[in-house]
Amino acid sequence: MAGSLEVEIGRLLQQRGLRLGLAESCTGGLVGHRITNVAGSSEYFMGSMVSYSYEAKAAVLGVSWETLKTFGAVSRETVLEMAHGAKKLFDVNIAVSISGIAGPGGGTADKPVGTTWIALTADDGEWARKFQFHGNREQNKTASAEAALQMVLDYLSGELDTARD
Numbered sequence: 001m002a003g004s005l006e007v008e009i010g011r012l013l014q015q016r017g018l019r020l021g022l023a024e025s026c027t028g029g030l031v032g033h034r035i036t037n038v039a040g041s042s043e044y045f046m047g048s049m050v051s052y053s054y055e056a057k058a059a060v061l062g063v064s065w066e067t068l069k070t071f072g073a074v075s076r077e078t079v080l081e082m083a084h085g086a087k088k089l090f091d092v093n094i095a096v097s098i099s100g101i102a103g104p105g106g107g108t109a110d111k112p113v114g115t116t117w118i119a120l121t122a123d124d125g126e127w128a129r130k131f132q133f134h135g136n137r138e139q140n141k142t143a144s145a146e147a148a149l150q151m152v153l154d155y156l157s158g159e160l161d162t163a164r165d
Contacts, residue, residue: 005149006034006041012156013044013094020152021090022048023061023082025073026100026116030145046090051082061085061097074099074111076128079119087121094122094155098148100131102140116144120151120160127151127160 032048057063063081082097100116107113114133154160
């Protein structure tokens with residue numbers, strides 16, 4: 001695990017006295033699992049809400065029903081609202097949200113299997129990125145978790161470019 005994304009993220013969060021919270025959908029808690037594999041993560045990781053259903057996204061994270069009906073769960077708008085909800089829920093400096101279509105079913109022409117949106121909100125801004133993964137269900141979940149962790153590291157390293165947002 002030495003040198004892994006979650007170890008480096010933990011080091012940077014601790015060093016800066018920052019706290020992280022998550023809102024996960026398609027990853028089902030995988031990002032939180034990876035973060036908590038690091039000893040001492042309770043110092044900077046406040047929690048993760050696995051909001052798999054529309055109801056959980058709305059009731060716990062405050063995602064508006066209008067957003068869900070208009071854009072769907074897998075959208076820039078929804079992940080940004082999820083991230084803001086997680087930031088408030090866990091009272092953290094940085095929150096990340098993930099929503100995607102892991103497969104094998106559920107895809108459409110507009111949002112094929114593997115489509116994933118990840119958002120990060122922090123005290124100084126918000127970012128959202130769309131990804132298209134091409135694996136099976138487990139591979140798509142793993143790739144989504146990896147991309148979310150990379151987004152956190154990019155933010156902490158000052159390399160989260162706004163050109164893609």
